[in-house]
Amino acid sequence: ILNVEQSPQSLHVQEGDSTNFTCSFPSSNFYALHWYRWETAKSPEALFVMTLNGDEKKKGRISATLNTKEGYSYLYIKGSQPEDSATYLCAFRSSDYKLSFGAGTTVTVRA
Amino acid sequence: EAQVTQNPRYLITVTGKKLTVTCSQNMNHEYMSWYRQDPGLGLRQIYYSMNVEVTDKGDVPEGYKVSRKEKRNFPLILESPSPNQTSLYFCASSLRGGGAYTDTQYFGPGTRLTVL
Numbered sequence: 001i002l003n004v005e006q007s008p009q010s011l012h013v014q015e016g017d018s019t020n021f022t023c024s025f026p027s028s029n030f031y032a033l034h035w036y037r038w039e040t041a042k043s044p045e046a047l048f049v050m051t052l053n054g055d056e057k058k059k060g061r062i063s064a065t066l067n068t069k070e071g072y073s074y075l076y077i078k079g080s081q082p083e084d085s086a087t088y089l090c091a092f093r094s095s096d097y098k099l100s101f102g103a104g105t106t107v108t109v110r111a
Numbered sequence: 112e113a114q115v116t117q118n119p120r121y122l123i124t125v126t127g128k129k130l131t132v133t134c135s136q137n138m139n140h141e142y143m144s145w146y147r148q149d150p151g152l153g154l155r156q157i158y159y160s161m162n163v164e165v166t167d168k169g170d171v172p173e174g175y176k177v178s179r180k181e182k183r184n185f186p187l188i189l190e191s192p193s194p195n196q197t198s199l200y201f202c203a204s205s206l207r208g209g210g211a212y213t214d215t216q217y218f219g220p221g222t223r224l225t226v227l
Contacts, residue, residue: 032213034215034216036218042220043115043201043217043218043219043220044218046216051213091153091154099156101146103152103153
């Protein structure tokens with residue numbers, strides 16, 4: 001199992017504030033990095049797939065960046081809303097097709 | 112509606128009683144996979160299937176079996192469940208099989224299994 005770490009494990013943010021958190025993964029044998037959003041009692045849903053160093057992806061108020069050379073990706077939430085409350089999972093895809101998930105960052109947005 | 116379905120959603124059973132969790136997708140996806148989710152750990156892959164009649168072990172296959180006789184179905188079988196298999200299980204599928212490194216996976220709703 002490849003070492004994929006997410007930090008922090010959880011965070012609380014006030015409605016309207018922005019926040020960000022990290023996914024760290026091996027810097028060798030990189031092929032792709034996935035971000036998923038997992039709301040309580042629902043299935044994880046795909047947010048982004050990133051493949052190139054320097055990639056930036058955006059979906060509404062959520063964006064992500066990728067640094068494959070140093071092995072990390074940041075997820076940003078701008079102007080957090082209560083509906084952003086969820087666990088955000090990253091998954092590292094290595095070049096031998098192995099997929100390893102991080103344990104997730106649980107975001108709670110307080111109104 | 113494109114979806115991955117799992118049944119049952121919740122199951123409480125006893126040690127040693129064989130059980131099957133079904134997974135079905137209606138998107139004609141080649142790739143299917145089973146994961147388990149335990150507190151503090153990431154999703155860990157149990158088994159995956161690149162296509163019909165092609166299955167392979169993931170990271171934590173011990174105590175589980177799978178089959179892929181049809182493209183749409185990928186059941187997970189626990190021949191003799193034990194308490195350490197108490198977990199939240201997810202089935203997932205994606206469009207392509209081998210080489211599909213960037214394909215997004217679509218997840219089922221999860222099955223919460225408790226083995227007493």
